[in-house]
Amino acid sequence: MSGFFKLLKGGNKSSFLAAIVNTIIAIVKGVAFFFTGNVAMFAEMMHSIGDAANQYFVFFGSALSKKAPTPRFPNGFGRLINLVCLGAVIIVGILSYETIKEGWHHIQHPAASTGVAISLAVLGFSILLELFVLYKAGKEILHEVGVKGGFLAPLSTSFIHLKRAKPATKLVFMEDLVATTGGVLAFVAVLISYFTGFLQAEGIASVLIGLMMFYVVGKVFLDNARGALGETDEQMLVHIAHIVSENKDVKDIKVLEVIKEGEFLHVDLVAEIDPTLTFAQVDDIHDVLKELILNQQSVTDVTIAFDEDDGIRKWTHHKDPHTALKTHD
Structure with missing residues (x-):
């Protein structure tokens, strides 16, 4: 009770x-x-x-x-x-x-x-x-x-x-x-x-x-x-894509989903990184990205995976300045 x-x-x-x-x-x-x-x-x-x-x-x-x-x-x-x-x-x-x-x-x-x-x-x-x-x-x-x-x-x-x-x-x-x-x-x-x-x-x-x-x-x-x-929060998706892309170790974003879960947001991210990085380095990148995304407003759950960089930049959705949000510290 x-x-x-x-x-x-x-x-x-x-x-x-x-x-x-x-x-x-x-x-x-x-x-x-x-x-x-x-x-x-x-x-x-x-x-x-x-x-x-x-x-x-x-x-x-x-x-x-x-x-x-x-x-x-x-x-x-x-x-x-x-x-x-x-x-x-x-x-x-x-x-x-x-x-x-x-x-x-x-x-x-x-x-x-x-x-x-x-x-x-x-x-x-x-x-x-x-x-x-x-x-x-x-x-x-x-x-x-x-x-x-x-x-x-x-x-x-x-x-x-x-x-x-x-x-x-x-x-x-x-x-x-x-x-x-x-x-x-x-x-x-x-x-x-x-x-x-x-x-x-x-x-x-x-x-x-x-x-x-x-x-x-x-x-x-x-x-x-x-x-x-399960609706996509388009504005927050663009914002998170923007801040993730600013990380020097992230070469490209392969998959990014920001789904509304009632009052909260669930984020799924697959980022492309340098395939020569060690497991310890990848783990550090994971921790940095997870902390960064969880600090955004209403985000309560993050799933992050990595793939090797194929050298082709495909994700451009985050470049729209009109839908970007201010970073929440």
Whole structure:
């Protein structure tokens, strides 16, 4: 049991924080919907329930993915986080459908809701909490990719680096981005409905929120499906090829693979070297390259082999300056 709690400490902090916040928000929105009957509030409640469930799943999945390899699973559990995220989006997909269905029903049969002040207060409170979680997730993205920025960077620069974020952090950021936007939509819809009498506004907001949730489902599903299959990290591949080629003993790169294993990277390298080198010299080269590659961000496993140099330089992929990364010391 102590080992399990130790694993939980390594879980994604952003997803755990988001899960707690969305649980609170879902309860508050549920109470508000019970007293007001506001359809936009219903959509937001469903959204928050889906986000909270997702983020609890992701937190436990990210923690368990760090479990050490076993004789039965010698390659480790890195891709478990991708499988968990794939399962989590099913929940969001179901809630998205219910949200759109309820919104469409309200468009066809509009009905005035009560307790406008309660609805606006709850939505305003929820928007602030979601924005806080979004900010923390954006900050975590910048930390994961090794980028520093100013106070507003988590809400601006983080979008540029979203693709390189860990699966769990990316999911939290995208879900809370949609949640914050959905909260604003619901807030505006309540105002329009109250001041103009256009009651369908709440139903339209509900449908739009559901569609945004479906977008997250599709995006997260595709990202994690690639991760579960074993996707190449192209940018890191170019970077590692560059630093390996700078070693004076490496004449050429015969094979180089950088595969994403959940939040981590696995590297397979076959380098061509001088065939006249002694075993001791080759062993020293192996140790230097292994230490160098393991020092790169997110790399946790390296397999290195050597072949004799054939005198023909074939590997040129590392020469692209636009995809090279800075070396992580």
